[in-house]
Amino acid sequence: MIPVLLPEQLRSLDVASCERVGEIELMRTAGLRIAACIDELLPRGGRVLALAGPGNNGGDAYAALASLEKHHERIVLALPTGKRSAARADAEERALQSGVRTIAWNDTDARDNALARAELFVDGLYGSGARLPLDATVCDAIAAVETRAVPCVAIDLPTGLDAGSGAVPGSAIRAHLTVALGALVPAHLLDPARAYVGRLVLADIGFPADLLATIPARFVTLDIASAHAAMPTRDARADKRSAGSLLAIAGSEQFPGAAVLCARAAARAGAGYVTVAAPRAALAALRAHLLEEIVVEIPDDPLAASALLRDLEARHSALAIGPGLGLSENVGTLVRERLANTTLPVVVDASALFHLAKHLDILRGRTAILTPHEGEFARLSGEGSVREGTRVARLRSFVERTGVATLLKGRDTLVDDGHTTAINPSGTNALATAGSGDVLAGIVGALLARGCSPFTAGALGAFWHGRAGQAAQARRRVGVVAGDIIEALGNALP
Numbered sequence: 001m002i003p004v005l006l007p008e009q010l011r012s013l014d015v016a017s018c019e020r021v022g023e024i025e026l027m028r029t030a031g032l033r034i035a036a037c038i039d040e041l042l043p044r045g046g047r048v049l050a051l052a053g054p055g056n057n058g059g060d061a062y063a064a065l066a067s068l069e070k071h072h073e074r075i076v077l078a079l080p081t082g083k084r085s086a087a088r089a090d091a092e093e094r095a096l097q098s099g100v101r102t103i104a105w106n107d108t109d110a111r112d113n114a115l116a117r118a119e120l121f122v123d124g125l126y127g128s129g130a131r132l133p134l135d136a137t138v139c140d141a142i143a144a145v146e147t148r149a150v151p152c153v154a155i156d157l158p159t160g161l162d163a164g165s166g167a168v169p170g171s172a173i174r175a176h177l178t179v180a181l182g183a184l185v186p187a188h189l190l191d192p193a194r195a196y197v198g199r200l201v202l203a204d205i206g207f208p209a210d211l212l213a214t215i216p217a218r219f220v221t222l223d224i225a226s227a228h229a230a231m232p233t234r235d236a237r238a239d240k241r242s243a244g245s246l247l248a249i250a251g252s253e254q255f256p257g258a259a260v261l262c263a264r265a266a267a268r269a270g271a272g273y274v275t276v277a278a279p280r281a282a283l284a285a286l287r288a289h290l291l292e293e294i295v296v297e298i299p300d301d302p303l304a305a306s307a308l309l310r311d312l313e314a315r316h317s318a319l320a321i322g323p324g325l326g327l328s329e330n331v332g333t334l335v336r337e338r339l340a341n342t343t344l345p346v347v348v349d350a351s352a353l354f355h356l357a358k359h360l361d362i363l364r365g366r367t368a369i370l371t372p373h374e375g376e377f378a379r380l381s382g383e384g385s386v387r388e389g390t391r392v393a394r395l396r397s398f399v400e401r402t403g404v405a406t407l408l409k410g411r412d413t414l415v416d417d418g419h420t421t422a423i424n425p426s427g428t429n430a431l432a433t434a435g436s437g438d439v440l441a442g443i444v445g446a447l448l449a450r451g452c453s454p455f456t457a458g459a460l461g462a463f464w465h466g467r468a469g470q471a472a473q474a475r476r477r478v479g480v481v482a483g484d485i486i487e488a489l490g491n492a493l494p
Helices: 005-019 023-041 056-067 086-097 108-117 137-148 209-214 225-230 258-268 280-289 302-313 327-339 351-356 376-381 391-402 436-449 452-474 481-492
Strands: 001-002 047-052 073-078 102-106 120-124 150-157 177-181 199-203 217-220 247-249 273-279 294-298 318-321 346-348 369-370 405-408 414-416 421-423
Touching: 001 150, 005 023, 005 209, 023 056, 023 086, 023 199, 047 056, 047 108, 047 351, 056 073, 056 086, 056 120, 086 102, 086 225, 102 108, 102 346, 108 150, 120 346, 120 414, 177 376, 217 225, 225 452, 247 258, 247 302, 247 351, 247 436, 258 273, 258 280, 258 481, 273 280, 273 302, 280 294, 318 327, 318 436, 318 452, 346 436, 351 376, 351 414, 351 481, 369 452, 376 391, 376 405, 391 414, 391 421, 414 452, 421 452, 436 452, 436 481, 452 481
Parallel strands: 047 073, 047 120, 073 102, 120 150, 150 177, 177 199, 217 421, 247 273, 247 318, 273 294, 318 346, 346 369, 369 405
Antiparallel strands: 001 217, 405 414, 414 421
16 A cells, blocks of 8 residues: 655655755656646646745745746746755756746736736645645735636645645645655545645655655555555455355345345455345345345344354355344344354444444454444444544544444545554545445455455455446446446456
């Protein structure tokens, strides 16, 4: 998985890399990477205006314009600076020699003319090193950019975002594209900051890999390459059960569809054998819709039900429990009894979360993952609604208290195991449809059955789920339903 650094960790990495590689070399490479992104947005050239703050983020802006091809008209709008680093001085000199024009912020007429004529802005004001709240001059610069409906490329991080928490406490640049230099920070991925980042490009600027590897990752994320690396593979000699067998205790007369979606998603996520155990009232609907999966009746008698499920668990490699089961006390008794006695890795979702809320001690230290949305999490945690900007802290506190890995759903879905938090980058509003959560439970269950840890199953499952939602939305702009997400799974990780 890809490490996501806290701001202080990124500063330490930058300092150590400068000592080994050289500050000037790193800034020159950063300039090349940013220039390539500008060229992508303005391939035929155009008027590029970079706003340069007082530090090395402003130096990167000079370096980027110095590296642009001459067919661009290139201007730097420079805010007042103090002492310049050697790297920034080098970037300014190279920019001057290559024909870049510099305008001082307090040169009002020239500034306003440049702002009015710009076809692309480069945000080199502060990036991840901003001290918030911003001063009035920087807020004025942000306002000037925001009044123009032209693309903006942000260097490192759009100015005004809290790099660690993802909060947006005041004025902020809303970028079309953000070039993360060498490493990601949480604000690149967390809401509400994520909405200001635009398309995210992680640029290799020469940070030594061994230095990055020594930094303990408090946060991680996934991309296509790391998802492929995390995905379990089938042995060439695998049979249907050794490929991963999932038992889903799911469905009811009122909600048979939840069990159908969970089971079909598990099969499409690579489980070789899927069994759904459900009450008699749900069987007809399940058997009408599940052709490749096995459907088994859960007896009404609690002792018979326990014996049946225990026997089924012995022939499966993971358990998914909850989708569509309902909220009756009989269901609650069944859920708690199975979770207290199963030895399988388990994903606990939907109705099972309701019945587990005051009995979380059952799962302490077990190979399990909870998958609540925010409403369910508020009830599970016993601490009420999750306020914006508190998701990371609330989730970490809950996992530390309960000892159970947890996936907290949302556009920036979080997965925490008490040591590391994975931030999912693939969330999309296509997933805002009934049954989407049942699909996710099936994916996570299949990954558990295929041998993933709860943390990896949650992080990889959320990423895959989001990618499938994006693929379904690309084919159907309006009206994506949960079944579309399932059918997109096979090609969602090209």
